[in-house]
Amino acid sequence: MSQVHSNLHRSALADWWEGTRRTDIWWTLAWFDVVLRYRRSMLGPLWLTLSMGIMIGGMGPLYASLFGTQLDKFFPHLALGVIFWGFFSAIVTDACNAFVGASNYLKQGYFPISLFVWRGLGRNLIQFAHQIVLYIPVALWAGVSLSWSVLLVIPAFLILIVNAHALGLLLGLICTRYRDVTQIITSIMQMLMFLTPVFWLPENLPGRAKYVLWNPFAQMLDLLRTPLMGGVAHLESWIGIGLWTVLCLTAASVMFVKYRRRVVYWL
Amino acid sequence: MASISLKNVSVSFPIYGAGSVSLKKTLAASVTGGRFGKETGVTVVQALSGLNLELKSGDRLGLIGHNGAGKSTLLRTLAGVYEPSSGEFTRQGSVASLIDPALGIEMDATGIENIMLRGLVMGMSKKEVDRLTPDICEFSGLGEYVNMPVRTYSTGMMMRLAFSISTSVEADILLMDEWLSVGDAAFTEKAEKRMRDVVSKSGILVLASHSPELIAKECNRVIHLEHGRIVES
Numbered sequence: 113m114s115q116v117h118s119n120l121h122r123s124a125l126a127d128w129w130e131g132t133r134r135t136d137i138w139w140t141l142a143w144f145d146v147v148l149r150y151r152r153s154m155l156g157p158l159w160l161t162l163s164m165g166i167m168i169g170g171m172g173p174l175y176a177s178l179f180g181t182q183l184d185k186f187f188p189h190l191a192l193g194v195i196f197w198g199f200f201s202a203i204v205t206d207a208c209n210a211f212v213g214a215s216n217y218l219k220q221g222y223f224p225i226s227l228f229v230w231r232g233l234g235r236n237l238i239q240f241a242h243q244i245v246l247y248i249p250v251a252l253w254a255g256v257s258l259s260w261s262v263l264l265v266i267p268a269f270l271i272l273i274v275n276a277h278a279l280g281l282l283l284g285l286i287c288t289r290y291r292d293v294t295q296i297i298t299s300i301m302q303m304l305m306f307l308t309p310v311f312w313l314p315e316n317l318p319g320r321a322k323y324v325l326w327n328p329f330a331q332m333l334d335l336l337r338t339p340l341m342g343g344v345a346h347l348e349s350w351i352g353i354g355l356w357t358v359l360c361l362t363a364a365s366v367m368f369v370k371y372r373r374r375v376v377y378w379l
Numbered sequence: 380m381a382s383i384s385l386k387n388v389s390v391s392f393p394i395y396g397a398g399s400v401s402l403k404k405t406l407a408a409s410v411t412g413g414r415f416g417k418e419t420g421v422t423v424v425q426a427l428s429g430l431n432l433e434l435k436s437g438d439r440l441g442l443i444g445h446n447g448a449g450k451s452t453l454l455r456t457l458a459g460v461y462e463p464s465s466g467e468f469t470r471q472g473s474v475a476s477l478i479d480p481a482l483g484i485e486m487d488a489t490g491i492e493n494i495m496l497r498g499l500v501m502g503m504s505k506k507e508v509d510r511l512t513p514d515i516c517e518f519s520g521l522g523e524y525v526n527m528p529v530r531t532y533s534t535g536m537m538m539r540l541a542f543s544i545s546t547s548v549e550a551d552i553l554l555m556d557e558w559l560s561v562g563d564a565a566f567t568e569k570a571e572k573r574m575r576d577v578v579s580k581s582g583i584l585v586l587a588s589h590s591p592e593l594i595a596k597e598c599n600r601v602i603h604l605e606h607g608r609i610v611e612s
Binding site for chain 2: 116118141144151152216217218221222290292293374
């Protein structure tokens, strides 16, 4: 914690960096969030892997026959869809609780609030790591052949992190002030799960319905999933996500600059 | 050098009743011209108004006042929790806040893990925490219990752990809400000595208390708060 504290001339960037640079704090908090949740269970965080595995394993054959597609084409699509969707939706819903859940810290002393957004993101990254490993056996079984384009998943993932952090600040602030936004977000996410090609194949969409693919989650999913299945993501997805990122960053910066020190009053 | 300076500092809380925290009601109010969601009117509580205060090293400030006079709010403002709604606030030096030491103890984590968590949150690095951990365990007198989850502790043991952690760092500025005394007779004595130690090492002490004797004993300056104003200093 800094030695000089004043309410004058504080730059928002310095506040943000103060919270971001303390990786040891937020990573430890995130780690404990995961560890403590599973402390009293025998398998521990492996439950994350197991329950996701059961879900994918159960849904794969059923949905493949429902959609009339070959299982080895459909299974990787479904596995990545469900895993990434779980990650997206956990990020969004956790963002709503980032500050409300940290009130015991925030009411105790000065904390740069970005710290708690990183904590939520860290926690979700740990959970995601436990689930994405499931894709390895699925890809091997289905014989997915990867090309160099798989490397595009790295910039896509970085964009995801930037968006997740910006959205975390934004939703965290809004949901602390207006508590029922959390409920709204939860139901929107449920609806979006069906509007995003998590389960279904985008190729099956009839022409007029293609506009559904313009939702940012569908585009993000395209950027992350397609290279991992040996394909190349659509250019529109890159453009769409680029615009979305700019929008998200702007909104988050405006809110952060204005309200970062007001949050405590809303708790 | 530790110093605290408050110039014309005010802190006011918007109290959002169930009415205005709800987006639905705010929207209803704006759409219907306010007739529908009348209860959205936000009450503002002026917790501190126009405070002026200068503290430098060696100052031992006592805060007195009835319940709700603003003592805890002032302590929290000094800790940096609440940013003043208006006025200038500058503080120099590291701060240790003993306002509510048990806040933020994780029930499912062990004693040792709680030391790490609290230590980091108090601004220490992992290395510093590792260095201090044996001392903290030793002082808390919890023995083997430090490796057990805190939920198995009695209230007294939990307080001992919290006390041992929060008094383990030296700080230039010490903020306290009432004198801390925890544990059984033997531990109280040890804790008392530790408190003396921490207080004597700190540059500035700000102590809020309802006990005139305590304030008279510990402090060399006293301010009396009433309705968020200094009425006497």
